[in-house]
Amino acid sequence: MVEFNLVLTAAIIDSVWDSSGLALAGCAYLAKTGPSYLPATVVGRHRQAILAASAVLSLSVLGFTKLAIMPTVNKLKAIEKKIIKGE
Secondary structure (H helix, E strand, O other), X not given: OOXXXXXXXXXXXXXXXXXXXXXXXXXXXXXXXXXOXXXXXHHHHOHHHHHHHHHHHHHHHHXXXXXXXXXXXXXXXXXHHHHHHXX
């Protein structure tokens, strides 16, 4: 059975997720509307708002994971330890 470091894996995922959210936030800040001679689509007109919403949703997943999912994961780990010990 292959063991891996869950703490290191979680730290890497958190840093990648943070950087992707910050990259989306940077894109939202720098986004400009397209030139007037191009066809105006919904995405073209609201490019900055769409990127900002993507950044917010991307960063909010981390909070949701820590608040809602991690307690369940910790309970499952405790159950696994009991099973391994044979209690």
